[in-house]
Amino acid sequence: MGKHPKDYDVATDATPNSIRDVFGKANTIAFGASFGVIGVLPPRPAGRDRRTAVEPTEVATFRSDGFYSDGRRPDSVHFGDARQDALRRDFTINGLFYDPLENQVIDYVDGRADLDAKILRTIGDPLERFGEDKLRMLRAVRFATTLGFHIDEATSRAIAEHADDIAVVSGERIGAEMRRVLVSDHAVTGLHHLNADGLERVVLPEIETADLNRLVRLLDRLGERDFPLVLSCLLTVLEDPELALTAIASRWKLSNEEVRRAESALANWKTVARAHQSPWSAVQPTLIDRDAETIVSLASAIVGADQADDAGVQLALDALGWPPEKLDPPPLLTGDDLRGLGIPAGPRYREILQSLRDAQLDGKIADRDSAIAMLSL
16 A cells, blocks of 8 residues: 555464574564464664563464454464465455465465455454454454455444344443544544444444534544644534543543543633733633643634634644743742741632732733732732
């Protein structure tokens, strides 16, 4: 497809023990030896600290798989040849081998034809492939979405027949696939695939009543797509965004940071959209928030999708480019200053300091003397 691989998987007829003999036990990791997978460490340059982390290359022995009783891993494996190894894999486009010595693609499953036709098809009987690993149904959606492929009719029909079986897959694995669906250029197409094949009942039931046409308009206005930002866009087209976020976070096992960024964007985008109509003291705290970029990006997407006045967004974008001392100037007075001025300590301190801060940000006072003068009013 003309894309540069992010990594390489190596397959061979050498057994795990043979692989370790070739490279040496000190240079290999038997992290999947029972499934025929050995990690081979790269050579260490002279002088390199041995504590420095290195990424092993996975070297797998050609194999055929036994029964998958848990719907994820084979109960047994049998070492075999390249053809048998290809036939156990999930989709034809993933069943291709490349021989680097011969500069030749080896195709036992008609994967190249499906690549050319942009078709996603299982290798062999789709019911068998999905029975081996239920997550493959969602992987089909992910590949079709990220690659812009069509799902083969028999493959799609098998997903629809067994969509509810995806419930046995862990939330972490489902979440990993859905992150990749949502950040792709064809995210909404992926959501349509979920609906068409019934996977949404388990994976994302909230989209049953979602306005996906509006989501298209929102996503079209994003620059770089990262998951919390796309998630926040999705949440705005659902009936109850806050409730949906709680459910999705639990279902997909989202990280605290992902949840926090989406929550911040949902809670504060209107502040940015109305920034040009609001006192600066009401806007500035949002722009110094650690999630300010996500908040502003969501506001920009919503304002653009609605073809509304973008003056507030432009003001916020300009402010994010200001030097720190302008965007977030130090306060004119502190609690210590109030004590030094003879003001009794207590809950009023917070109110006093906040009123001084608001006046400072709104340009009503600009120095310590004017802040003290304000206290005497």
